[in-house]
Amino acid sequence: MNEKIKHYNDDDIQVLEGLEAVRKRPGMYIGTTSERGLHHLVWEIVDNSIDEALAGYCDDIEVIVEKGNIITVKDDGRGMPTGINKKTGLSTIETIFTVLHAGGKFGGDGGYKVSGGLHGVGASVVNALSTWLEVTVYHDSKIYYQKFENGGHPVEPLKEIGTCEENRTGTTVRFKADPEIFTETTIYNYDTLAKRLQELAFLNKGIRILLRDEREEEKKAEFLYNGGIIEYVKMLNKNKEPLHEEVIYVEGVEDDIEIEVAMQYNDSYNASVYSFTNNINTYEGGTHEDGVKRALTRIINNYAKNAKILKENDEALTGEDVREGLTMIISCKHPNPQFEGQTKTKLGNAEVRKIADDVFSEGFERFLMENPDEAKIIIDKASTAARARLAAKKARELTRRKSALDTINTLGKLADCTSKDASISEIFIVEGDSAGGSAKSARIPATQAILPLRGKILNVEKARLDRALSNEEIRTMITAFGTGIGDEFDISKLRYHKIIIMTDADVDGDHIRILLLTLFYRFFRPIVEGGYVYAAQPPLFKVVYGKNIKYVQTEEELAEYRATLPASAKPIVNRFKGLGEMDAEDLRDTTMHIENRVLRKITVEDAMLADQIFTDLMGDDVTPRKKYIEEHGSEFDDLDV
Ligand code: 0R9
Numbered sequence: 001m002n003e004k005i006k007h008y009n010d011d012d013i014q015v016l017e018g019l020e021a022v023r024k025r026p027g028m029y030i031g032t033t034s035e036r037g038l039h040h041l042v043w044e045i046v047d048n049s050i051d052e053a054l055a056g057y058c059d060d061i062e063v064i065v066e067k068g069n070i071i072t073v074k075d076d077g078r079g080m081p082t083g084i085n086k087k088t089g090l091s092t093i094e095t096i097f098t099v100l101h102a103g104g105k106f107g108g109d110g111g112y113k114v115s116g117g118l119h120g121v122g123a124s125v126v127n128a129l130s131t132w133l134e135v136t137v138y139h140d141s142k143i144y145y146q147k148f149e150n151g152g153h154p155v156e157p158l159k160e161i162g163t164c165e166e167n168r169t170g171t172t173v174r175f176k177a178d179p180e181i182f183t184e185t186t187i188y189n190y191d192t193l194a195k196r197l198q199e200l201a202f203l204n205k206g207i208r209i210l211l212r213d214e215r216e217e218e219k220k221a222e223f224l225y226n227g228g229i230i231e232y233v234k235m236l237n238k239n240k241e242p243l244h245e246e247v248i249y250v251e252g253v254e255d256d257i258e259i260e261v262a263m264q265y266n267d268s269y270n271a272s273v274y275s276f277t278n279n280i281n282t283y284e285g286g287t288h289e290d291g292v293k294r295a296l297t298r299i300i301n302n303y304a305k306n307a308k309i310l311k312e313n314d315e316a317l318t319g320e321d322v323r324e325g326l327t328m329i330i331s332c333k334h335p336n337p338q339f340e341g342q343t344k345t346k347l348g349n350a351e352v353r354k355i356a357d358d359v360f361s362e363g364f365e366r367f368l369m370e371n372p373d374e375a376k377i378i379i380d381k382a383s384t385a386a387r388a389r390l391a392a393k394k395a396r397e398l399t400r401r402k403s404a405l406d407t408i409n410t411l412g413k414l415a416d417c418t419s420k421d422a423s424i425s426e427i428f429i430v431e432g433d434s435a436g437g438s439a440k441s442a443r444i445p446a447t448q449a450i451l452p453l454r455g456k457i458l459n460v461e462k463a464r465l466d467r468a469l470s471n472e473e474i475r476t477m478i479t480a481f482g483t484g485i486g487d488e489f490d491i492s493k494l495r496y497h498k499i500i501i502m503t504d505a506d507v508d509g510d511h512i513r514i515l516l517l518t519l520f521y522r523f524f525r526p527i528v529e530g531g532y533v534y535a536a537q538p539p540l541f542k543v544v545y546g547k548n549i550k551y552v553q554t555e556e557e558l559a560e561y562r563a564t565l566p567a568s569a570k571p572i573v574n575r576f577k578g579l580g581e582m583d584a585e586d587l588r589d590t591t592m593h594i595e596n597r598v599l600r601k602i603t604v605e606d607a608m609l610a611d612q613i614f615t616d617l618m619g620d621d622v623t624p625r626k627k628y629i630e631e632h633g634s635e636f637d638d639l640d641v
Contacts, residue, residue: 019152022128052077079139133175202232240266250363271323275330286347291356324385395469426498434580441584502536545571
């Protein structure tokens, strides 16, 4: 029986039903069909090339975005096997691209699959969600080819289409995402692609990854880091002042679990610790991160005591103290990772805690012994942080006194809501007293609180907690939120589950929003992570046409709306210069009332990128800040802190 040309037997029908299930519920396989899900297709394919590279057979990967948003991924690995799979009777390639979860089972020769995106669903899902997909394999001097159409249906079986040079091997996958699935967008974002490919190149030293965008004027980037995460740390510290020249690097393997850590202190007050498992950013941390952090605190305290830098009676340095100004990347490669947490980005494997601790403490202890000058710098930094922490504790007590809330209420700084149920309470942080006034008249007093900001708030990029606490606007916010701050922060005490930043739709408004987001990101990160922070989106125009009133947010929307009106219609268009200019009714109808308003949730999706932007924008050097504001204007919304 010639299995190769037989089509649509029972097995095939099962296969097609499998792919149909993916098309019916794409969210179950790739999380979402938004722009993010679209990019997920690329990661799934690239991950297969990365696996081949980690197996030691491939060192070049190319990603091309062609006109029409067609993606090509090429690697120079062994080429996918071209034989027939016994179980399915189809070629291995057709099996991989049409049988759900086939990839994982087929991977061979004792190695394990390190990559595999968050969902790790593989090539068949990409095929199912594509209008068409082509795979070309170079192998044994031959070129093999197969094409699939309409969500994964093979056009023909795999066939040999020519010959190639003997030493040419590799796999190329080319596909077009199906617009019927990706209804929001099928347009790839160059920066998103570049950022993730660069991250993959940092995390997998020695692999060259090329990105080429052929859609408009050609853009390309090449990522190759022989130093791996050492170079990653250097990049993150690029705009900071490192306290020691060399990046500290530790690596080790235990029970097939690989731990790699690179770190360098800088003169800032923030910790930037990022962890990964099998190339996935574990935003929520987990056992690898816990193990390394625990070891860092213990080793520094021990060293400081032995070297008599820390006296017998001195209080021990805390985790926060030893991480002040630390930039650190932790990368774990695990044969069987268990991801937990709200967003499945927390490593759960219990055995990793001790392994990470062992590997890191051995290497880091040796570094301190061999480099006493650097050791002293690190301990001095942590000790200074400890002193500042004690000073902040005193200042913080001021914000925590029972009467503090009453005081800000009676001083008219806060117009609180009457509800004590945080889940329905909202606080609008409003720029300026006049907008604050309109907001107070427009609000629903039961559930909406208004906090007008009077002065400019402090730029906290360059301030420790103790100095931040000397700023009155910041103290007022802490008191209003109810959570406390620093190591006493308690999210369960948050008094409002929506913290809404309401600023003008202009450059000043953007600036104030950035300052607030910096503050929240640095000192109240759990409220950002918890999804409690929002940006209000006030409209730019009010259009009155006869009896119709329409509010629109952008010039483009205005043009779109005009186009829907009769040709000779002359609507009255009023441009709002700022929130202060809107009357209470406009403000209520457009920006505050639950039914009409558009709120944008601020996420920490990309803490790493945000950290960089914040450093660039808020550091001592004003040039990048000015440039960013000039270039982006109100696009600050895309910052996605
Ligand atoms: C352009 C995107 N690249 C790939 O999708 C790709 C998959 C792949 C591969 C092998 C080599 N290169 C690849 N590129 C491979 C793997 C194995 C043996 N030979 C070749 C193996 O894992 O043992 N494959 C990934 C899965 C499979 N091949 C297999 F299941 F078909 F074997």
